[in-house]
Amino acid sequence: xxxxxxxxxxxxxxxxxxxxxxxxxxxxxxxxxxxxxxxxxxxxxxxxxxxxxxxxxxxxxxxxxxxxxxxxxxxxxxxxxxxxxxxxxxxxxxxxxxxxxxxxxxxxxxxxxxxxxxxxxxxxxxxxxxxxxxxxxxxxxxxxxxxxxxxxxxxxxxxxxxxxxxxxxxxxxxxxxxxxxxxxxxxx
Amino acid sequence: xxxxxxxxxxxxxxxxxxxxxxxxxxxxxxxxxxxxxxxxxxxxxxxxxxxxxxxxxxxxxxxxxxxxxxxxxxxxxxxxxxxxxxxxxxxxxxxxxxxxxxxxxxxxxxxxxxxxxxxxxxxxxxxxxxxxxxxxxxxxxxxxxxxxxxxxxxxxxxxxxxxxxxxxxxxxxx
Numbered sequence: 001x002x003x004x005x006x007x008x009x010x011x012x013x014x015x016x017x018x019x020x021x022x023x024x025x026x027x028x029x030x031x032x033x034x035x036x037x038x039x040x041x042x043x044x045x046x047x048x049x050x051x052x053x054x055x056x057x058x059x060x061x062x063x064x065x066x067x068x069x070x071x072x073x074x075x076x077x078x079x080x081x082x083x084x085x086x087x088x089x090x091x092x093x094x095x096x097x098x099x100x101x102x103x104x105x106x107x108x109x110x111x112x113x114x115x116x117x118x119x120x121x122x123x124x125x126x127x128x129x130x131x132x133x134x135x136x137x138x139x140x141x142x143x144x145x146x147x148x149x150x151x152x153x154x155x156x157x158x159x160x161x162x163x164x165x166x167x168x169x170x171x172x173x174x175x176x177x178x179x180x181x182x183x184x185x186x187x188x
Numbered sequence: 189x190x191x192x193x194x195x196x197x198x199x200x201x202x203x204x205x206x207x208x209x210x211x212x213x214x215x216x217x218x219x220x221x222x223x224x225x226x227x228x229x230x231x232x233x234x235x236x237x238x239x240x241x242x243x244x245x246x247x248x249x250x251x252x253x254x255x256x257x258x259x260x261x262x263x264x265x266x267x268x269x270x271x272x273x274x275x276x277x278x279x280x281x282x283x284x285x286x287x288x289x290x291x292x293x294x295x296x297x298x299x300x301x302x303x304x305x306x307x308x309x310x311x312x313x314x315x316x317x318x319x320x321x322x323x324x325x326x327x328x329x330x331x332x333x334x335x336x337x338x339x340x341x342x343x344x345x346x347x348x349x350x351x352x353x354x355x356x357x358x359x360x361x362x
Binding site: 009010013014018019021022023024028031032036141142144145148149150152171 | 201211214223226230231262297318
């Protein structure tokens, strides 16, 4: 790479300004904001000490609410986000992914961590697999230098039971998996 | 941004998305991969927004650097490193900042293009290979068939000239 101190020079960074801006497709904005929302952390409220009697009453209320909510969930099809996990094995041992299925948007966001760089000329390919074994490609990706990336699956996960990752020929991947997955997770 | 406000992310994208996409396209020459690079960069910025330090540069510079770095990450993963090389040098050679261009909002782009156009061809080639190709100085030496010390010298001269030219025109704080 260019020398580190020169890379950070404003004059080097300014070279990018020579490029003509190009309006990206509107879907890109939607993809980015959907992925960001899926990764928005829960806001942590400031803790305050409560009297034990209030805590006990709150616990009872929460238990009742959880029971009623459970009954409701059993009766109605879930439409809110669902979260699944994928774990790597073999060459991807230690890598993991969090799948957030935004059912109402018919979009899923997959955040990968701990992914090693694929071999030269190869890419990772994400697959959606039905219960009868049909694998549909959900895109290819290469993680960043820290092993992280976010992939947006621009379709509903309904009808699929497994999500998987294989290493395939780059840059565009293949139409059906050429090897056993190195990362899998149940999404049904 | 630092408060994880996606409205701020939307505003950032609306303001700099076209420039970011232009840079990613210029590096990757592939709309799909360029979109991936922009998405990864904006999400990374959003995720680490608290790391932005206005004292170290502008928000635009922060976005540009993130997108360019991610695009270079992706281009380095390509088989055979099928990057376009030789025509890079000529792209900005004939450009100059004409009076009508100076009068528009693209005055900064015109200034940077003019600064690049003013560089000797071999210096321009070296910095463009580094910026848009992500090549190391060793790789540039191999590609252009000159000693590493010559590449280092060309880079240093080019950076000094660019900085001086852009400073005169107020384009230093990217």
